[in-house]
Amino acid sequence: MTRVLVADDQLLIRAGLVGLLRAAPGVEVVGEAGDGAEAVALAADTRPDVILMDIRMPGMSGIVATREILATAPEPAPRILMLTTFDLDEYVYGALRAGASGFLLKDSSPERLLAAVAAVSGGDALFAPSVTRRLVEAFAQRGGGANDSAQPPADLAALTTREVEVLRLIAGGLSNADIADRLYISEATVKTHLNRTMAKLDLDSRAQAVVVAYETGLVTPGTGRG
Structure with a gap:
């Protein structure tokens, strides 16, 4: 059973989401929030598996609420959509x-x-890697070009050569299966490298890993390549 919390300040939209989820097999709606602050409180009380979080809400925004929830939630932290x-x-x-x-x-x-x-809920990427790349390319604001040297950027120094390689390919829009084919390794090994990378960099999601790859200069916005 997947436990879901819905946070949206528009009552009709929230009611529609809740109604749809409650009618779905294997889903339990554990709470409804009308703003970010209420979402933070309910997340702590109900410990949902997934939170549907509106980005724009009065008072505390969905982004601030997301940051607070993930900073304080015990493991396993909820996945926020x-x-x-x-x-x-x-x-x-x-x-x-x-x-x-x-x-x-x-x-x-x-x-x-x-x-x-x-x-x-299953821990998979919600959207295609190409969508992640498009979003990051549109909003990443940084100077300089890609890091073309053999050495990773200083912020990524804790990573092994293979972990850097996997991170670069993820940021370039490749799926785990694509990366496995490219590097002649199994998908399970790709996931292991990604999980270790996220642990070393203190990241919560694949999307955050892509952001880091762009912000450190490992890849170049506009090309998705290092």
């Missing part, structure tokens, strides 16, 4: 940096919503 109206909403990049597992458009179909909840 941001809700937005536009696929290139200026707040999406901030949400990824805060640790959100992905985002979902509010006009998505019911099937897409339920599939997203299932994917996030």
